[in-house]
Amino acid sequence: MLDSSDGDGRASRISGMSVCAAAFLVLLVAAGPVLSHGGVRHDFRLAGGQWFDGEKFSPRTVYTVAGSFQDAWDGPVEATLDLSGKYVVAPYGDAHTHDLAGGANAEGRIRERLRSGNFYIQNTNNIPKWTEPFRALLNRPESVDVSYANGGLTAMGAHPIQIYDRVAERPPVPGWTKADMPDQAYFVVDDAAALDAKWPLILAGKPDFLKVYLEHSEEFSKRRSDPSFFGKRGLDPALLPVIVKRAHAAHLRVVAHARTAEDFRNALAAGVDQLAHLPLGLLTESDAKRAATAKVSVVTTTLGHWDREGMSDAAVDDFHRKNLALLAAAGVPVAFGVDGHPPLLAEVENVRRLKVFDDAALVRMLTQSTPRAIFPSRKIGCLAAGCEASFLALDGNPLEDFSNLGKIAVRMKQGFVLRLEPAEAAGRPAH
Numbered sequence: 358m359l360d361s362s363d364g365d366g367r368a369s370r371i372s373g374m375s376v377c378a379a380a381f382l383v384l385l386v387a388a389g390p391v392l393s394h395g396g397v398r399h400d401f402r403l404a405g406g407q408w409f410d411g412e413k414f415s416p417r418t419v420y421t422v423a424g425s426f427q428d429a430w431d432g433p434v435e436a437t438l439d440l441s442g443k444y445v446v447a448p449y450g451d452a453h454t455h456d457l458a459g460g461a462n463a464e465g466r467i468r469e470r471l472r473s474g475n476f477y478i479q480n481t482n483n484i485p486k487w488t489e490p491f492r493a494l495l496n497r498p499e500s501v502d503v504s505y506a507n508g509g510l511t512a513m514g515a516h517p518i519q520i521y522d523r524v525a526e527r528p529p530v531p532g533w534t535k536a537d538m539p540d541q542a543y544f545v546v547d548d549a550a551a552l553d554a555k556w557p558l559i560l561a562g563k564p565d566f567l568k569v570y571l572e573h574s575e576e577f578s579k580r581r582s583d584p585s586f587f588g589k590r591g592l593d594p595a596l597l598p599v600i601v602k603r604a605h606a607a608h609l610r611v612v613a614h615a616r617t618a619e620d621f622r623n624a625l626a627a628g629v630d631q632l633a634h635l636p637l638g639l640l641t642e643s644d645a646k647r648a649a650t651a652k653v654s655v656v657t658t659t660l661g662h663w664d665r666e667g668m669s670d671a672a673v674d675d676f677h678r679k680n681l682a683l684l685a686a687a688g689v690p691v692a693f694g695v696d697g698h699p700p701l702l703a704e705v706e707n708v709r710r711l712k713v714f715d716d717a718a719l720v721r722m723l724t725q726s727t728p729r730a731i732f733p734s735r736k737i738g739c740l741a742a743g744c745e746a747s748f749l750a751l752d753g754n755p756l757e758d759f760s761n762l763g764k765i766a767v768r769m770k771q772g773f774v775l776r777l778e779p780a781e782a783a784g785r786p787a788h
Contacts, residue, residue: 398773400433401434403438404437404441405440405442406440406444406445406750409445411725428742445750445751446755447740447744449727449728450479450727451695452654454694455696458480458491458505459530467494467495468778471768474768479504480503480504481633482542484542505565507563510555510568510569510600514584515572516572521538524538525537547596552599569600569612571591572589573620575617577590577594594623598627601629612629612632613629615632616638622644625651625653630654632656633656633658634658637662639679642687648684654689656693656730657677657704661695677708678711682713693705693723705762716756720762723762745771749767749768750765
């Protein structure tokens with residue numbers, strides 16, 4: 358039942374209304390996400406639910422006060438949500454995407470993310486001029502929270518320039534050509550002098566973090582001037598520590614694209630904060646321990662490798678399985694990221710298929726490690742007192758049936774109940 362306050366803290370019941378019915382009371386139409394109760398945040402009593410503690414689900418009664426969770430509350434409760442039969446987890450995160458970066462149907466794409474429980478995303482390369490119209494719709498209680506890198510730092514003729522050359526052939530924003538991509542989609546910094554020249558422009562775009570590209574850095578000298586390696590090279594690994602030092606001085610985290618095991622090592626040596634991919638090369642126990650000591654998180658992207666260079670599916674799985682086991686044993690935070698078009702839960706299922714983690718660990722990664730990897734300074738990815746009052750109430754226990762992660766009955770973000778139109782009514786498939 359959803360109970361509402363009569364104004365002085367006493368709850369008056371809305372007769373016959375289930376949690377699910379209440380969650381869909383107001384439909385989301387073209388105007389975009391709608392806040393509960395006309396956009397006014399209420400203090401809730403959340404009763405009857407089973408709450409995930411990192412290992413299992415246990416019964417709790419929880420309060421939301423001014424947008425945060427509390428275990429007890431002596432003040433007035435304006436509404437009660439009966440979560441009986443529901444299993445409560447923190448919202449999901451996607452730490453490697455290029456969604457919500459420009460183009461059409463921004464509100465529809467936001468709704469799809471919210472509907473699938475994906476409240477937090479990290480866009481690891483975007484074009485600021487394309488993204489700007491989106492920003493007013495994001496990072497609000499009724500919307501998705503997004504962290505943007507803007508254009509990444511790379512070398513002349515290096516990854517991802519070849520991708521943006523193709524994007525320019527059919528740009529989602531009309532009128533753009535390849536000539537418009539430099540200093541928007543990417544910044545070419547071949548040496549310290551170029552970094553000095555580009556730095557004011559990089560900062561002017563107000564990135565939330567910095568993206569850097571390493572690509573076969575063990576062969577940097579061989580590849581740097583060879584046209585046959587266009588798009589298959591990256592930054593000078595000797596320049597990367599200079600970039601990281603400057604970024605940290607500007608209070609910017611650094612996320613590194615790394616294709617090979619040597620890229621991974623060079624990124625760690627430079628002091629980056631996050632690796633944007635599992636490398637397609639075998640790490641060592643020493644690599645994993647070094648990442649753990651430095652508190653560097655690693656994003657999976659097992660479905661998103663843009664070029665496997667002839668590797669078989671079995672070989673890719675073997676690299677991923679062994680590397681994930683090493684990282685897990687060392688205590689490295691592993692975050693989920695798609696880097697492509699599959700739904701977020703498809704990436705989670707693919708990692709599950711490798712049989713490195715049990716289901717409780719996978720739920721922790723999805724609901725705890727990943728959101729914190731995206732917004733490390735916020736109290737998200739947690740259901741304890743003092744954390745942001747954001748949660749998903751599932752129709753079933755995902756530790757008994759993993760597909761229950763996609764069966765979301767109630768969504769709350771920062772103390773607001775999100776009311777979304779059913780996917781079928783919107784004419785879009787549910788993820």
